[in-house]
Amino acid sequence: MRQSQLFTKTRREAPQGEVSKNAQLLIRAGYVHKEMAGAYTYLLLGHRVLQKIIGVIRDEMNKIGGQEVFMTSLQDPELWAKTGRWSDEAVDIWFKSQLKAGGDVGLAWSHEEPLTSLMREHISSYRDLPRYVYQFQTKFRNEMRAKSGIMRTREFIMKDLYSFSTTEADFRKFYELCAQAYLAIFNRVGIGEQTYRTFASGGSFSKFSDEFQTVSEAGEDFIYVDEGKRIAVNKEVYNPEVLTELGLDKNNLKEMKAIEVGNIFPLGTRFSDALGLTYKDEEGKEHPVIMGCYGIGPGRLMGTIVETLSDDKGIVWPKSIAPFQVHLIELSNGNADVHNEAQELYRELTEAGVEVLWDDRDARAGEKFADSDLIGIPLRVVVSEKTLAAGKFECTQRSSGKTEYMSLPDLTESLAHAE
């Protein structure tokens, strides 16, 4: 894409009142726009990153047998009353509204009720199980305080998968499979090293659950990390019995601040009992279906990656989720040969399937470099009178700052093999 056509512009200062690093950088670089407290629009660059993160998650969910759907935001009070989760006393984050045609309606902040209910039409026998259903869908949560930029908002896309199994053992097998898929996701989006599977409270559904926590000063949680074993314990459940159960030694644990980037938890038969989701076993005997729930917020993940990997010059995207792989910086300054060379390189890379943002703007070199650092595309390729004379392009890694001079074949080759 030609940067002169890109509708967003970078800005020097973040808007007043935006205190989180992720939102400051993402707004300044033109990735997101703050619509109101806790609601952000994803602009072209931000939408591209979000879609790539979604693509990685989708791929891993499909690999473990997930079947994708897209559920509604509008929710029927009657259904949620059956599980006791309609009243504001039970759930204090509902957005509720009224139908013109009469009656209340809620905006989904989760989807256990409607999915459990609809699965009754498709599950009746043990032969219909297990099933794993997921979606990427907007959740609405009427939080008292929206904070942490795009990491805790009132409206956000969530990947929520629900598992339906016959036995506790079958459920556990999938639960572990999904935990591994989560670790694969965090690796692929570039924060694998900083992210720990974390033993946590099960909330109202079960005794314990697993969180995935990324170590960051921007985190809201405190975790105790065993770096050798690569697991952690959330402060909420940090006590001698839990340490014994997990085989952890207090002396090997470090307290760290962390951001929760995913969580998985057993639902047991909480929803299948309340809504009548049962299956018949080989003998025709009826049992409630055993369920689990598995969430990742792609927007929060994007914010976490910015918090974790950015530096004082701006954002640093891993290649897997960068909006473009190459930021082609044309420094032609009116020199037609340089412009033609940049145009030709853009054409060749694009034809080779490389996503290129071509800074063809009539702007000073300093401004282009500063914008490029801020936007954070993994590889910057400069075309100038100097590179033209040298017969090679100046290629700089955003993450390391390392510069190499490369011919077109070398560049194409290195892009094909880059992580």
Next chain:
Amino acid sequence: MRQSQLFTKTRREAPQGEVSKNAQLLIRAGYVHKEMAGAYTYLLLGHRVLQKIIGVIRDEMNKIGGQEVFMTSLQDPELWAKTGRWSDEAVDIWFKSQLKAGGDVGLAWSHEEPLTSLMREHISSYRDLPRYVYQFQTKFRNEMRAKSGIMRTREFIMKDLYSFSTTEADFRKFYELCAQAYLAIFNRVGIGEQTYRTFASGGSFSKFSDEFQTVSEAGEDFIYVDEGKRIAVNKEVYNPEVLTELGLDKNNLKEMKAIEVGNIFPLGTRFSDALGLTYKDEEGKEHPVIMGCYGIGPGRLMGTIVETLSDDKGIVWPKSIAPFQVHLIELSNGNADVHNEAQELYRELTEAGVEVLWDDRDARAGEKFADSDLIGIPLRVVVSEKTLAAGKFECTQRSSGKTEYMSLPDLTESLAHAE
């Protein structure tokens, strides 16, 4: 995908009270689930079709320079008050709610206000124009009556593109380009022949607009069609002056019922005036930006395709948007050779990049054929003792019912060249 693993089941009867053909067929075949009046969940099959329709529209919008974003549903009353569209008297389809933190909030039924407002940060000079920004995003409309299945709902994904131009002439140029892109979209999803560019009322924004109307008995609009010229006039604006302006002869027009599958209309400076979106020309003089709006509802389009192309046995998908290209029907009846042949064919086609739904269920042939007709995948390939003996597969087009016996190379070849 193995049909034995697909979590949805077909059903013989549509749910009571569902009168529209599109919803009846889509529910029976397991494409959608009715969550409440006017709100449908897209199940695996339906989600796949919807994503393919979205893919076609995205491709055509990108071709004409559209830049994709993803805006919020939550809306700030202050912004909409500036254009006079917050009050229920002015707009009677708002869903409104309250923030726990205090204050009202609306759910977007359109996005002119927030987009015009955010573009002020990115447009200041004539050099920043034109710009074309679009999204696929959920709209909420608090309709008194939800009807026509998935075609008129209270919650639906909409592709809305907004154009920003300096002059009326520039705006008109893009407007025509987008009209052509719309015709390309309707062609690609299989209803090009039945769809007419239709002269219509401009509503509150301008004198006239253009609709795209698909001829169907399920339609809510009446249009007068000139089949030779392939244009139509909406009954709302059907009068002698309009006919003269369009050069149409009353005697060549046929009245038909039709479904509005898209519309494009000039916004003029209605929103840029109210919200202060201006640009400076070459002389530094300030002007309001000229805007246009371009909508297609992918869900409504999906419903229209079902209404238009289905037959008495079920749905008939065009290949471009079918959930799978091939429905592989295994009639093994316990014969291991037949099962192995089906498995091998599934493997070969899948590896060749063909999307296959493999009916590997333990069910009667009649049930499998009835389900296959209902689901409507373009090509049915049967593997049975008979086909094994013949050394060829029985291949039937869903649309024509035409059957051919083909070897694997012939089948692969024909799939590569099918429309």
